[in-house]
Every structure is written in structure tokens, then in C-alpha cells.
Amino acid sequence: GENVEQHPSTLSVQEGDSAVIKCTYSDSASNYFPWYKQELGKRPQLIIDIRSNVGEKKDQRIAVTLNKTAKHFSLHITETQPEDSAVYFCAASRNSGYALNFGKGTSLLVTP
Amino acid sequence: DVKVTQSSRYLVKRTGEKVFLECVQDMDHENMFWYRQDPGLGLRLIYFSYDVKMKEKGDIPEGYSVSREKKERFSLILESASTNQTSMYLCASSPPPLSEQYFGPGTRLTVT
Numbered sequence: 001g002e003n004v005e006q007h008p009s010t011l012s013v014q015e016g017d018s019a020v021i022k023c024t025y026s027d028s029a030s031n032y033f034p035w036y037k038q039e040l041g042k043r044p045q046l047i048i049d050i051r052s053n054v055g056e057k058k059d060q061r062i063a064v065t066l067n068k069t070a071k072h073f074s075l076h077i078t079e080t081q082p083e084d085s086a087v088y089f090c091a092a093s094r095n096s097g098y099a100l101n102f103g104k105g106t107s108l109l110v111t112p
Numbered sequence: 113d114v115k116v117t118q119s120s121r122y123l124v125k126r127t128g129e130k131v132f133l134e135c136v137q138d139m140d141h142e143n144m145f146w147y148r149q150d151p152g153l154g155l156r157l158i159y160f161s162y163d164v165k166m167k168e169k170g171d172i173p174e175g176y177s178v179s180r181e182k183k184e185r186f187s188l189i190l191e192s193a194s195t196n197q198t199s200m201y202l203c204a205s206s207p208p209p210l211s212e213q214y215f216g217p218g219t220r221l222t223v224t
Contacts, residue, residue, distance in 0.1 A: 043218060044155070099168075100157075
């Protein structure tokens with residue numbers, strides 16, 4: 001199936017700095033790329049997503065960019081806050097059209 | 113608000129037992145999914161269903177089966193539990209076309 005690689009596996013930044021998490025995918029037919037945030041002990045929740053007909057999408061302090069040619073997409077968080085500390089998962093759609101392949105996650109720690 | 117519930121938050125079973133994990137969603141979603149989450153391995157898809165009585169294997173279906181007799185309910189069955197099935201199990205649902213998946217709170221299963 002689709003392979004989604006996510007880097008880095010852990011990321012530590014100081015409050016106010018930016019954080020970038022990168023993912024690559026292998027199936028050129030993938031057309032939907034969501035990002036989920038999972039706080040400790042809680043369920044994953046969608047924070048932003050992008051479809052293949054769009055190159056960039058922003059929502060306040062978070063943004064996602066997609067490079068279809070290179071088959072990679074990235075999550076950018078600006079002005080990080082301690083409450084941004086969580087595990088972030090990227091995902092890419094499978095060719096079945098119903099399901100997702102998830103990356104292994106990035107544990108982000110924002111220190112005050 | 114979409115609500116996805118799972119039958120148990122914590123479960124302890126013995127090796128060889130048959131285990132049922134149930135998931136119920138209240139938003140009339142066509143798609144439902146079962147994942148297992150293990151540290152460092154992210155979210156791995158076990159099975160998914162895109163309609164009543166329809167099911168598709170994910171990446172790690174061995175040792176598991178599923179049942180979807182009603183649209184709102186998707187059950188995961190461990191036919192004969194083994195210690196390597198100790199994990200966090202997450203259920204999710206989504207409407208078509210491929211879009212946000214709403215996760216349940218998870219069931220932490222321990223097989224002794």
C-alpha cells in the first residue's frame with residue numbers, strides 16, 4: 001500500500017518559534033492530505049487538510065504546503081505555544097478512495 | 113457534534129479468548145475504520161467498511177475480523193487473543209467522499 005514517511009519523529013522548540021514537520025508519500029494518485037493532532041491521552045483530531053488541486057492552505061497559525069511533483073507535504077506552525085505540544089500525524093489517501101495511510105507521528109514539545 | 117463511542121476504555125483479556133470491540137457513531141457516516149496505535153508505529157489500519165455488510169482489509173488484518181450489520185455500528189473481533197495484540201484500538205468514521213475522520217476515545221486492550 002501507500003507509504004507515508006514522516007520526519008522528524010521528535011521536535012523540541014521554544015515558545016514563539018516556528019515548527020515544521022515533513023511527510024513524503026509514494027502513490028502519485030493520492031489526492032487528499034490531512035494532518036491530525038493528538039494530545040496526550042486524547043483522540044486524534046483533524047487540524048488542517050489539503051487536496052491535490054491546492055498548493056497551500058492556511059488557518060491562523062498553521063499552514064500546509066503540498067508539492068505534488070516531489071510527492072511531499074509539510075505542516076508549518078508559527079508562533080508556537082505550549083498548548084501546541086502533542087503528537088502530529090500526517091496522512092495520504094489510498095487509491096481505494098476510502099482510507100488513509102498515516103505517518104508514524106511527530107512528537108512536538110514547545111517549551112516556555 | 114459528531115460522536116464516536118467505543119464500548120470500553122480499558123479491557124484485560126486472557127490469551128486465547130475471543131474479544132469483541134464495538135464502535136458506534138451517531139452521524140450516519142458511511143465509512144468506518146479500525147486502527148491500532150502502538151508507540152513509534154503510528155496509526156495502522158486493520159479493517160475498514162464503506163457500507164453496511166461491506167469490509168476491506170487494511171494493512172494488518174491478520175488475527176482480526178470485523179462485522180458491520182448496521183450503519184452506525186462497526187465491531188472488531190479478535191478470534192483468539194494473543195499477547196502481541198496488546199495495544200490501543202481506535203475506531204473512526206467519516207462521510208464520503210474522503211474527508212475528516214472522527215475518532216473514538218480508544219480502547220486500551222491488554223492480553224495476558
